[in-house]
Amino acid sequence: MSFTSEIAPAAVLLQSVLKSFGADAPAVDSINLDIAPGELVTLLGPSGCGKTTTLRMIAGLEEPTSGAIIIGDEDVTHLPAEKRDVTMVFQSYALFPHMNVFANVAYGLKVARRPRAEISQRVDEALALVGLEAYAQRSVDALSGGQQQRVALARALVMKPRVILFDEPLSNLDAKLRHHVRAEIRSLQQRLGLTAVYVTHDQEEALAISDRVVVMNSGRIEQVGSPRELYRSPATRFVADFIGSANIVPGRWDAGKVTLGPASFEHDQDIAPGAVSVVLRPEALRPAETGLPAKVTQVSFLGASTQVDFDTEVGEVMALLPDDEATGLEVGKDVTLTIVPGGMHLLPPEAAEEAKAVREVA
Ligand SMILES: Nc1ncnc2c1ncn2[C@@H]1O[C@H](COP(=O)(O)OP(=O)(O)OP(=O)(O)O)[C@@H](O)[C@H]1O
Numbered sequence: 277m278s279f280t281s282e283i284a285p286a287a288v289l290l291q292s293v294l295k296s297f298g299a300d301a302p303a304v305d306s307i308n309l310d311i312a313p314g315e316l317v318t319l320l321g322p323s324g325c326g327k328t329t330t331l332r333m334i335a336g337l338e339e340p341t342s343g344a345i346i347i348g349d350e351d352v353t354h355l356p357a358e359k360r361d362v363t364m365v366f367q368s369y370a371l372f373p374h375m376n377v378f379a380n381v382a383y384g385l386k387v388a389r390r391p392r393a394e395i396s397q398r399v400d401e402a403l404a405l406v407g408l409e410a411y412a413q414r415s416v417d418a419l420s421g422g423q424q425q426r427v428a429l430a431r432a433l434v435m436k437p438r439v440i441l442f443d444e445p446l447s448n449l450d451a452k453l454r455h456h457v458r459a460e461i462r463s464l465q466q467r468l469g470l471t472a473v474y475v476t477h478d479q480e481e482a483l484a485i486s487d488r489v490v491v492m493n494s495g496r497i498e499q500v501g502s503p504r505e506l507y508r509s510p511a512t513r514f515v516a517d518f519i520g521s522a523n524i525v526p527g528r529w530d531a532g533k534v535t536l537g538p539a540s541f542e543h544d545q546d547i548a549p550g551a552v553s554v555v556l557r558p559e560a561l562r563p564a565e566t567g568l569p570a571k572v573t574q575v576s577f578l579g580a581s582t583q584v585d586f587d588t589e590v591g592e593v594m595a596l597l598p599d600d601e602a603t604g605l606e607v608g609k610d611v612t613l614t615i616v617p618g619g620m621h622l623l624p625p626e627a628a629e630e631a632k633a634v635r636e637v638a
C-alpha cells in the first residue's frame with residue numbers, strides 16, 4: 277500500500293469553542309468552524325488573538341472551557357492528545373538535537389511501539405516525501421534551518437495524521453527560504469490530500485498557502501473565506517486593513533453609484549444606500565482624464581511598481597502604479613484619479629463603526 281493511500285484525512289468541526297484562562301476576556305471566544313477533509317485552512321490574526329490556543333485545543337494540548345471539537349465523526353473534546361491522530365509542526369521545530377534525522381522522525385512510531393521493519397519503511401517514505409532521504413544518518417545539528425523544518429514535517433507525516441497542524445512553521449527561516457518551504461508544504465498537503473490547520477500572522481503567507489483563511493481578532497472570528505474573497509470583499513474594516521493594504525475612505529452609495537467627494541463611480545454591490553466606507557486597493561487607483569481630484573504628496577520607486585501618495589478631499593490615499601503610469605508624477609502635481617472596474621468594495625457604516633470600536637479598545 278502506498279503511503280498516501282493510508283492517510284485518512286478527517287473533517288474538523290469546532291462548535292462554540294471557548295477557552296478562558298481566568299479573569300481576562302476569553303482567549304478564544306465561542307468560535308464555530310467547519311474544515312473539510314483535505315482542506316488547508318489558515319488562522320490569521322495579530323499577536324494574542326487566539327490562534328495558537330485554537331490550534332492547541334484541536335491538538336488536545338489544551339481543553340476548551342466550553343464547546344465541542346469533532347474530528348471525523350468523533351467528539352474528541354475530552355480525548356487526550358495521543359488518541360487523536362493529530363500531529364503538530366512547531367515554529368521551533370522541537371527536534372531532539374542529540375539524535376540523528378532518522379531517530380527524530382522515528383520517535384513517534386517508537387513510542388507507539390511499532391515493529392522495527394515498519395518504522396524503517398515509514399521513516400524512509402517520510403524522508404523521501406520531504407527530499408531528505410540522503411540525510412537519515414546526519415545529526416540534526418548539522419542541518420540548515422530549512423532542512424530542520426523538513427525533518428519536523430517528516431516527523432509529523434510519518435504518523436499519517438488525520439489532521440496536521442502548523443504553528444508559524446516558517447518564522448525562523450529567512451524570507452527567500454520561507455517562500456520556498458511554504459510552497460513545498462502546500463504542494464505536499466495537496467498531493468497527500470491532508471487536512472491541515474495552519475497558523476500565521478503573516479497575511480501574505482496566509483493568502484499564498486490556503487484554501488480558506490479565518491481572520492481572527494481578540495478571540496473571535498471576523499471573517500472566513502477564500503484568499504480572493506477576503507481580499508476583494510472584506511466584511512469589516514479590520515479584515516480590509518489586515519489583508520493586503522487598503523485605503524479606506526468615506527463615501528455615499530446610491531443607485532449603482534458611489535460618490536467620493538466631488539467624483540462618482542459606477543459600482544455594483546448588495547448594500548443599503550447611504551453613508552459607506554469605501555475600500556480602495558492601491559493597485560485599483562489610476563491617474564485618468566476625469567475622477568477624484570488629487571495632489572501628489574510623495575513618489576517612491578519600488579521596483580516592480582511605484583508607490584504614489586495623494587491628498588484628496590476624502591483623505592490621503594496610496595496608489596501602486598506600473599512604472600509607465602507613474603512617469604511625470606511629481607510632488608505637488610494635481611491629477612484626477614479613477615478606480616479600475618471591480619477595484620472598490622463598500623462596507624456598511626455599522627461594520628465600519630463596530631470594527632473601529634473594537635480596534636480602539638484593543
Ligand atoms: N497558558 C496560558 N495562560 C494564560 N493565558 C494564556 C495562556 N495561553 C495563552 N494565553 C493568552 O491567551 C491569548 C491568546 O494567546 P495565543 O497564544 O492563542 O495567541 P496567538 O494568536 O497565537 O498570538 P501570537 O501570534 O503572538 O503567537 C493571549 O492573550 C495570551 O496571553
Ligand SMILES: [Mg+2]
Pocket residue numbers: 327328329
Ligand atoms: Mg501563537
